[in-house]
Amino acid sequence: MSLRHALLVTLLQNEGTGYEITKRFDGSVGFFWQASHQQIYKELAKMTAEGYVTFIRVEQEGKPAKKVYRVTPQGHSELERWMAEPVSNVSLRDPFLVKLYAADLVPTVDMLTALRGHRAMHTRILDTYRDIERNHFPAHVRTDSKFRYAYFTLRNGIIHEEAWLRWADEVITTLVEDASAVGRE
């Protein structure tokens, strides 16, 4: 239970519309807390009803009217209450590792192909993270007390993607060696 808090965190940094914070999510908090626009609209409606956020309706020309949300004092104190409470567990569900666990059901070559594909995907993610690091976090921003925590979470992503690549290389190397050892037998 805490899309609510992820939304409060995002809205505290900057007010915005459901549409806009959906997109912001995908470039920040969304790296460790995914949510679809349907979920976000629904939760914002609920949070409005419960008094944690309010919105002002802004009419536009040539575009649909939008609702600009911001956090209420009640929302702010709810966030602080949540910050002080012990963290609940991380939830991870990785279908790729489930498949790998059962990979002796399929030919080794197929698993190698899948691994290389996955490796390529993680390389792209890492590149994206490094672009963000370069473009949004120059030295003086990294140490700014307003942004340093966002920077830490980015570093978390970078370090994990690097770990992922190291692991993939380890596995690929082992599988390739095994395959050629079998070939020599």
Added chain:
Amino acid sequence: MSLRHALLVTLLQNEGTGYEITKRFDGSVGFFWQASHQQIYKELAKMTAEGYVTFIRVEQEGKPAKKVYRVTPQGHSELERWMAEPVSNVSLRDPFLVKLYAADLVPTVDMLTALRGHRAMHTRILDTYRDIERNHFPAHVRTDSKFRYAYFTLRNGIIHEEAWLRWADEVITTLVEDASAVGRE
């Protein structure tokens, strides 16, 4: 949609009761696909109705009767179908990183305490993984084609926990340096 496949994978390695595979989960597939016993019982009932697994009822003395499940040929071919299909995305929800993202709301010392607590937890997890590596995966098992994939997933856990510790140290060091720099001003 794939607790189903995680269960098929687990049951293929060895038949077992709902209770027993709930526990096995927590030491293997559960590292990358969590599930509660309620969820597992429910899914096994559904899978029985759909013909992917069957069970035989075993009466016991001094203990409640148990249902020993195993995979049917239909379950086996469903697993193979799933293996060939492209993997869906990993889902990650980490409340700790959400909190860290908003950490400028709380005093730096509090965040440092939380980080150190989290670091200790990850150290314990890493120790557990290394124990498993030592006790369940001696050299000849690591290369055995029946077990090597389970070993790869364990290596994934180890490498990620090591990455987590490196990251935590990086963050803690930065925060401590910042705090002492402020102290000198």
Added chain:
DNA sequence: TCGTCCATGTAAGCGGTTACATGATTAT
């Protein structure tokens, strides 16, 4: 002309969590 962007949502259904329930056995 076709797709994408902006901006909002509804509805059905599945997946997952939390709480509750039972009852004998064995270890502390």
Added chain:
DNA sequence: ATAATCATGTAACCGCTTACATGGACGA
């Protein structure tokens, strides 16, 4: 005594996904 282990589940609820819907503006 008390708690944990074995072994099964039900029920209520919440969170999340998938599919569907609208409609004008703007660029390829």
